Amino acid sequence: MIGSVSKPKRVVEATGVVKDYGDGATAFRALKGVDFHADEGEFVILSGPSGSGKTTLISILGCVLSATAGHVRVLDDVITAAPESDLPKLRLAYIGFIFQGHNLIASMSAQENVAIMLALRGWNSIDAKKEAARLLSLVELSDKIESLPADLSGGQRQRVSIARCIAGNPPIVLADEPTASLDAQTGQLVTEVLHNIAKKRGHTVITVTHDNRIYHFADRIVHIEDGLIIDEKKDSHP
Amino acid sequence: MSTDTAPLDGALASSETHITPTKAYAPSGIRWRMMVTIAWRMMFHNKLKMAGTLIGVVFAVVLSNQQAGTFLGLIKKNTMFVDYSGADLWIVSPSTLTLQATKPMGISALYTARSTKGVAWAEPLLYGGASIQLPAGGTEPIQFVGTAAPRYAGGPWNVVAGSKSALERPNTMIFEDSERERLGGLNVGSIREVNGFKVNVGGITWGLLPFGPSFAFAEYELARRMLKIDSDQTHFVLIGLEPGANPEAVKKAIMERAPEVKVVGREEFRSMIVSFLLRRTPIGITFGTSTVFALIVGFVIVSLSMFSAVVDNIREFGTLKAIGATNGDLAKIVITQSITFALMGSLIGLAAITRIAAAIRSPKLGVLLPTQMLVGTTFIMIGMCVAASALALLRLRKVEPGMVFR
Ligand SMILES: Nc1ncnc2c1ncn2[C@@H]1O[C@H](COP(=O)(O)OP(=O)(O)OP(=O)(O)O)[C@@H](O)[C@H]1O
Numbered sequence A: 001m002i003g004s005v006s007k008p009k010r011v012v013e014a015t016g017v018v019k020d021y022g023d024g025a026t027a028f029r030a031l032k033g034v035d036f037h038a039d040e041g042e043f044v045i046l047s048g049p050s051g052s053g054k055t056t057l058i059s060i061l062g063c064v065l066s067a068t069a070g071h072v073r074v075l076d077d078v079i080t081a082a083p084e085s086d087l088p089k090l091r092l093a094y095i096g097f098i099f100q101g102h103n104l105i106a107s108m109s110a111q112e113n114v115a116i117m118l119a120l121r122g123w124n125s126i127d128a129k130k131e132a133a134r135l136l137s138l139v140e141l142s143d144k145i146e147s148l149p150a151d152l153s154g155g156q157r158q159r160v161s162i163a164r165c166i167a168g169n170p171p172i173v174l175a176d177e178p179t180a181s182l183d184a185q186t187g188q189l190v191t192e193v194l195h196n197i198a199k200k201r202g203h204t205v206i207t208v209t210h211d212n213r214i215y216h217f218a219d220r221i222v223h224i225e226d227g228l229i230i231d232e233k234k235d236s237h238p
Numbered sequence B: 001m002s003t004d005t006a007p008l009d010g011a012l013a014s015s016e017t018h019i020t021p022t023k024a025y026a027p028s029g030i031r032w033r034m035m036v037t038i039a040w041r042m043m044f045h046n047k048l049k050m051a052g053t054l055i056g057v058v059f060a061v062v063l064s065n066q067q068a069g070t071f072l073g074l075i076k077k078n079t080m081f082v083d084y085s086g087a088d089l090w091i092v093s094p095s096t097l098t099l100q101a102t103k104p105m106g107i108s109a110l111y112t113a114r115s116t117k118g119v120a121w122a123e124p125l126l127y128g129g130a131s132i133q134l135p136a137g138g139t140e141p142i143q144f145v146g147t148a149a150p151r152y153a154g155g156p157w158n159v160v161a162g163s164k165s166a167l168e169r170p171n172t173m174i175f176e177d178s179e180r181e182r183l184g185g186l187n188v189g190s191i192r193e194v195n196g197f198k199v200n201v202g203g204i205t206w207g208l209l210p211f212g213p214s215f216a217f218a219e220y221e222l223a224r225r226m227l228k229i230d231s232d233q234t235h236f237v238l239i240g241l242e243p244g245a246n247p248e249a250v251k252k253a254i255m256e257r258a259p260e261v262k263v264v265g266r267e268e269f270r271s272m273i274v275s276f277l278l279r280r281t282p283i284g285i286t287f288g289t290s291t292v293f294a295l296i297v298g299f300v301i302v303s304l305s306m307f308s309a310v311v312d313n314i315r316e317f318g319t320l321k322a323i324g325a326t327n328g329d330l331a332k333i334v335i336t337q338s339i340t341f342a343l344m345g346s347l348i349g350l351a352a353i354t355r356i357a358a359a360i361r362s363p364k365l366g367v368l369l370p371t372q373m374l375v376g377t378t379f380i381m382i383g384m385c386v387a388a389s390a391l392a393l394l395r396l397r398k399v400e401p402g403m404v405f406r
């Protein structure tokens, strides 16, 4: 997919990102000047101790949080320059999310949960349902498209949310501890799906995790501590 | 996962590997459709909560309609005599505020009216309190009406036993069915004593029960003797106009010739009675307060349950926001829910109140539910439910999409 000679396309580029929570005397600096980047088809793991700023960083990359200072570019858009009201549109254009709790709409079927994402991206409801069914079959849930989230196992729910996050092909997939509430084996498989999303579909996947058993999937592991990136290493593939 | 092959392995065509971000943004039609679907799914997902909210709306609909309907019923009781009298104009004494026993006025107004151009007929009417002797002892009050033969303007209507013409017979009266028991179980042919006069029961009406003692009718001359009114006096004069006559012009003409009396049109008299009820009696305040109270309680229930529905589903709202829904989209969900609650609650509530009203309708208690009121209630409910979701909307604005990561 990505030639070894040609330089891969830079999808995310962040420099000097600072984030303060609160202001005045109670202000807390969660990110202290972070430089980060990710390329097309890359699978990046973001690791670090609790409270180090991992969620804060992917929230900024995902356009759900504005940075206090610094520069973030996603493809052709400088999101740090965008007004708050443009952020929902930027999220729709660029980002697919996977959350620790699957965060599916409890009252809607697996298919509808995926179709919502497509409808938000402008698909009509018939096409959205068809595409949702197809995406669910990619994560091997063809027989569960009518099921409500409550009737699915943890791994199945997480696969629904993976189908949702790639619906409409956003260039970037952000996952915050997607395996934290899953058992080890299911966590491995869900990570494998994320890896395939990057390698077979070309999404840029950035995953926050504490789980060192899945580190071997990563192209790069970015270690963050106390609001600063302290280490970056390439991991070799299994 | 039950298979050994990793999902997505080989499942993707290479055409999908080129990802170009689409800045496609759903147009408002698609967004509305989607948000309406989500709204209904969320509503019906928690049936208990939905039932609770519906009860609030149903309560407001039933209670406010019942109160307002009873009030309209009372107004009807007080104005039905004017409605059924057949008179286009009434001559009343100048101090008259409503239809009630008054000091008599000179009968000359009757002759003035009869000789005024545009007047087809004019008849005197006696209207006063009387008491009927009960066979078992004691007395009961009646609303006594003296109506002149042969036209019987302001005479009995809805005569269900005997006939109006029975009043031509000497010492004969017509009484009201709904008070028969109270008046000592009288029937056609019974003999009773009214104001010390022995009278025969010549007929029975149905439903002529004002807000007070029931109507009882006698021919004018008999009534005059029984109420001890001089022959040169009367309480009211009823006037029928010739076809095409201008009521205002006739009114003016009579008042010029008889400045000591007041002439009022039928509608005018009606609104005098209604305004007397509203201003001089506690009825208006009592029913007004309870109608408003019903609406307020309904508002509070709906408001709280809409708010708590948002709080309950806050994570889902946050998720929607994170994946690209705007505040406006979330507002569509809440507005859809509130309008749905209003329509469902109104439908159930109106079905209930019309049944209740039909079941309890009697000459004693009439709950009137005019169509305009039922339709109006539905609109009030929609307004109320949308306003009640304001708290929920305020809470939604504060939903941070970032919350879904925590
Ligand atoms: N909304 C907020 N208001 C104030 N402080 C916050 C807020 N969100 C996060 N923080 C603080 O910022 C720091 C970084 O938080 P963040 O959630 O990014 O950490 P994390 O690396 O994701 O931790 P964990 O592994 O526990 O999820 C923490 O000290 C946290 O307490």
Ligand SMILES: [Mg+2]
Pocket (backbone or CB within 6 Å): A054, A055, A056, A176, B405
């Ligand atoms: Mg975190």
